[in-house]
Amino acid sequence: MKHFASSEAVTASPVRGPQKTQKDDEDVMTEQGFKRFRRRAPADATPSAAAEERPLSAPASSVAAQLPATLPEPWDRIRQVPFDAEADGSRCLPLVSRFRTAPASKSFDLLRTRLLHTLKARGWKRVAVTAPAGGCGTTFSAVNLALSLARVPGSRTVLLDMNFRRPGVAQAMGIPVQAEMNAFLSGAAPMEEHLLRPLPSLAVGLNSAADQNAAEILHSRSCSAALDELMLRSGADTALFDLPPVLEHDDTAAVLPQVDGVLLVSDGTSTTAAQLAACEKVLAGHTQLLGVVLNRARKSDCPLH
Ligand SMILES: Nc1ncnc2c1ncn2[C@@H]1O[C@H](COP(=O)(O)OP(=O)(O)O)[C@@H](O)[C@H]1O
Ligand SMILES: [Mg+2]
Structure with a gap:
């Protein structure tokens, strides 16, 4: 016509x-x-x-x-910071991603793939990473897993340091803390002001201040609202929360209603079966135990050796 x-x-x-x-x-x-x-x-x-x-x-x-100006989407407004996974200067924690062929790096990629399968099958995104006791390697595992997740093309990963007892993500990654986690979780600072992007596909929320009121902060309604908004506005596929040890503080128990599942890090050289059983008891009925990560495994324990 x-x-x-x-x-x-x-x-x-x-x-x-x-x-x-x-x-x-x-x-x-x-x-x-x-x-x-x-x-x-x-x-x-x-x-x-x-x-x-x-x-x-x-x-x-x-x-x-004459058209209204459009703002970049929230993820793109998160400040990018320099980060070099290959450098070793200012960090104390080994980042295994620089040795892609090393067994430790392959183990994190395997853990990532298994975790993604489980999360995808159930439509879950929020994962707490914790351990029975301090020093087991929670931060080591959370950071390396986040770096491995961030290598998935087109994905978005968020890593939040919610350990108010002994924060460690900033030091592990060698990124200076610019905003406090408490301000973000209390609703005083929006996501874009708090988070930093060391990689295009990875945003981190850092923490430097130990706070004795950690459990109360994590229990609060503003914390739950801040996390809901973070997930919604960031469009993150996976969020990892680095938390204090289950058997030493009730912080992790406080945050369980906000997560879909827990990864428990056990130290192959010190964690006992009794400790793992005690952790399972704390988690039971509140959330899913997604898996137990064996850190500092002996050579014979590692499936990739
Ligand atoms: N598999 C590992 N290989 C080498 N060093 C490790 C390993 N796991 C942990 N560490 C080191 O042990 C120390 C404690 O680990 P960290 O992740 O901070 O424990 P947590 O967060 O559970 O307290 C850190 O200095 C870290 O670099
Ligand atoms: Mg830690």
């Missing part, structure tokens, strides 16, 4: 001389014909008077200037 030619087609049509035929009239809508057609068309189908008066040849830039 040629009559529904757009106005752009009209202006682009050459003006025809007196030799035009009736067939031409049928095939190509003239400018006059188009105006007549628009007068006949119902009111809601015609462009507004303002639009009609605007010259059709108006430069694109002047039209674009």
Whole structure:
């Protein structure tokens, strides 16, 4: 139906001389014909008077200037910070991703794949990483797992240091703390102000201040609201929360209603079966135990040796 030619087609049509035929009239809508057609068309189908008066040849830039400016999406507004997983200077914690072929790096990739399968199958995203006791390697595991997750193309990973007893993610990654976790969890600082992006696909929430009121902070309604908003606005596929030891503080128990599951890190050189059983008891009925990570495993314990 040629009559529904757009106005752009009209202006682009050459003006025809007196030799035009009736067939031409049928095939190509003239400018006059188009105006007549628009007068006949119902009111809601015609462009507004303002639009009609605007010259059709108006430069694109002047039209674009009238549109409302769009903000980049929240993830892109998170500040990027320099991070070099290969450097070893300011950190005390080994990051295994620089040895991609080393068994430790392969173990984290295997853990990542298994974790992603479980999370995807159940539609889960929030994972607490904790241990029976301090020093088992919670931060070591959380950071290396986050780096492994961040290597999945097109994904978004968030790692939050929610250990108010002995925060460690900032030091582990060699990134200076610029905003306190407490301000974010209390709702005083928005996600974009608190988080930092060491990699395009990884955002971290750092913490440097030990706080004796940790359990109360983690129990609070503002903490739950801040985490809900973080998940919604960041569009994160996976969020890892680095938490204090289960058997030493009730902080982890306080945050359990906010997570989908727990990864328990056991130290192959010191964690006992009784400790693991005690942790299972604390978690039972509150959340799912997604798995037990064996850190500092002896060579014979490691499936990739
Ligand atoms: N598998 C490992 N290989 C080498 N060093 C490790 C390993 N696991 C932990 N560490 C070191 O042990 C110390 C305690 O680990 P960390 O992750 O901070 O424990 P947690 O967070 O459970 O208290 C850190 O200095 C860390 O670098
Ligand atoms: Mg730690």
